[in-house]
Amino acid sequence: MKILVVDDTPTNIDILFQTLEPEGCTLSVATNGEDALKLVPEIQPDLILLDIMMPGIDGFETCRRLKENSLTRNIPVVFLTAKNQTEDIVKGFSMGGVDYITKPFRHQEVCARINKHLELHKLRNELAEKNQSLLELVDTKNKLLGMASHDLRNPLTSIQGYSAFLLKKGNTLNEETRTDFTKIINTASGNMLTLVNDLLNLSVIESGQLSLNLNSGSLGSLIEERVHLYQYLAREKEIELKVTTQDTSELLFDEARIGQVLDNLLTNAIKFSPAGSVIDISSTTYNGCVRVSVKDEGPGIKNEELEKLFQPFEKLSSKATGGETGTGLGLAIAKKMIELHQGVLKVESSPGRGAKFSFELPINPSTFDP
Ligand SMILES: Nc1ncnc2c1ncn2[C@@H]1O[C@H](COP(=O)(O)OP(=O)(O)OP(=O)(O)O)[C@@H](O)[C@H]1O
Ligand SMILES: [Mg+2]
Structure with a gap:
């Protein structure tokens, strides 16, 4: 646990070191509010122990500014001060403090309170994360x-x-x-x-339950086979499919699943390509991987839409050139299939000048535990 002590009196700081270090806390120190405001975003402590009467801005103002900054807002602040008037205590809470301890303090009580706040803070973070994933689920x-x-x-x-x-x-x-x-x-x-x-x-x-049916082979013939399947569709739209398969490297892959990925990349390229254009399909060996690319001359993908591309049900602004439809599931599935093979699926696109989707599969994957 990282705790930042903000106090201008050396003896107070010493006492806190003696109290908290044996409890397993790592302490940092700032001797005034301004230094604390600089230090907190940098070191991101789990909790701040804040004195009120200090040279420069006082503890109340320091706390107020910490709560204004999104980088420091959620760090719990516990006031530790000699000011023991009711209105001070109330002000401390209204500035965003989670607790208010008056000096002279009892060591055990300070430790117990700190532990309780750290526990509450952890629970709060867990709740926020769960809330976020629920929102995504909805x-x-x-x-x-x-x-x-x-x-x-x-x-x-x-x-x-x-x-x-x-x-x-x-x-x-x-x-x-x-x-x-x-x-x-x-x-x-x-x-x-x-x-x-x-x-x-x-x-x-x-659900993590898809198991791959891995066999050793080269991707070349699978690519030829799948491209052949779409020749007719492409010719109907006056699109040329050009294949360059240079690799002969053998690797382990699930033919049906990689076939599915190729199907989606090819149908997408055909779907968004204009008449008279060329789709280049190539495979090369590079850096211990086989890299397969499908490059088209369609509208490409807008930069602001790139992050949605691999999410399920996302259909972007590119218009199908032959009135084809889709559900926006193909790339989400393709990405996961490639990742299950310990590979990566990437896209390069300069909007208006086509898209290039590539996947890389390792020739010697470290482990295969699909
Ligand atoms: N080659 C491409 N050129 C331009 N846009 C593309 C290309 N490939 C995909 N996209 C964009 O990404 C979106 C998502 O593609 P994805 O393959 O996931 O879904 P889909 O083709 O619409 O439907 P599905 O594959 O489920 O039938 C597409 O709707 C399209 O807007
Ligand atoms: Mg698709």
Whole structure:
């Protein structure tokens, strides 16, 4: 425990050292208010013992200024002073002090009070942290509900509507229309299935229960295979997919999971690329890692949006060039999948000049404990 003693009388400081050091406290000293105000943000003590009558600004004013500064506001201040009038004690509390001890003090009492305040301070910090994570949870829940009402309800509505047409007694739909309706139902339910699988994926990863099915191999053929899968989609949008796979390094990876990451990076690049542009897909060995990059010539990502990019349900301002949709789950999942492989997923982007997403997987990971 770090305690800052602010007092201008050497004998008082000595007594506090004798009282508190045997209790395991580390003490720092300031002999006036101005020095204390400079020192506190720097050393961030767990608690401040503050005298009131000192040369320069007094203890009340020192406390008031500490409470004004966001860097020092939450550090508990205990007044330790010879001023023992009721109005002084009341003023001490109103300036933000958590306790007020008058001199001459009893050693054991000072120690007991300090311990109690340190304990309360720790509990308060824990509460604030829990509160913050609850707020984040509520935010995710709201986004999930928003997504469910939009991305799950829309396909369900069309499944319901088109199947009702097909089931209607005495309908006069010809064979071609029946096939069209069935295709719509099939696509809509496929989209829903992808979404539900993504949600399950994310929740399994977040609960720490996703285990990787690791096999040794090189990424080259997986990249070729996945790119081949999207050639048709890209050609439809007049986009060229260019592959340069230079690495032959063998490494351990889960083919299905890394395939999923590639799928999302490729579909994103195709989704946001304009007609006539090129998407470069490359893999190289670098610094003990295999680095795979997908670089497009689309709108890129605005600097102010970068921090949202890998968060679930976040869709940014970039517009899909072919009216494609998405839920904003792909990159959140991809990042976690790569991290499970002890790798990193990064983005480089200069807005207006394309985005480059790269992941690096270690060739010899230290341990694999997925
Ligand atoms: N290559 C890219 N160029 C520009 N913006 C991109 C690119 N890749 C992703 N983004 C932005 O990041 C957002 C999040 O991407 P992510 O893959 O997580 O979600 P999505 O593609 O919208 O939906 P999903 O992948 O769940 O189907 C996208 O909506 C888009 O705004
Ligand atoms: Mg995506």
